[in-house]
Amino acid sequence: MEHIRTTKVEHVKLLDRFSTSNKSLTGTLYLTATHLLFIDANQRETWILHHHIAAVEKLPLTTSGCPLVIQCKNFRVVHFVVPRERDCHDIYNSLLQLSKTGETSNYKSLCGMCLGNKVMRKIPRVGFVFEKCAFNKFDV
Structure with a gap:
């Protein structure tokens, strides 16, 4: 406001x-x-x-x-x-x-899965899917 x-x-x-x-x-x-x-x-x-x-x-x-x-x-x-x-x-x-669409916000920090700039390597609990981890399984 x-x-x-x-x-x-x-x-x-x-x-x-x-x-x-x-x-x-x-x-x-x-x-x-x-x-x-x-x-x-x-x-x-x-x-x-x-x-x-x-x-x-x-x-x-x-x-x-x-x-x-x-x-x-x-x-x-x-x-x-x-x-x-x-x-x-x-x-x-x-x-x-x-109308700014989150240019200043960091979407990784919104999910609570980040520690500093490093993304956690573990797959979180059931209910959350980490795309980077899912793609790493398929070597993409």
Whole structure:
């Protein structure tokens, strides 16, 4: 939660590239610890999980607001136009921090099977499978 500065932005436009009528939806953008949520005037919700975000791009300021483009790992591309540049910058920085996928965390230390930088050579108790040990059995 320490990465979130702005949790709610009103009057945000969601641009739909695939719509035949060049209309945009106006609604409220919410930023939570796990999701980005857009609710339009018809109460239709658009949810984006932070771990699905591949890239966030803040485009130059226009007369209608500050464009924010979010590219997802499931090939979804979402265009928001935020009315205030400061709110857009806060959302942009928050999404950059929240969408990081464990670059700084060490997954080996999460399983509790490491001693320093050395991985234990024993196969753990029943229920855990150590891939490195399993592959060593087959000389892979």
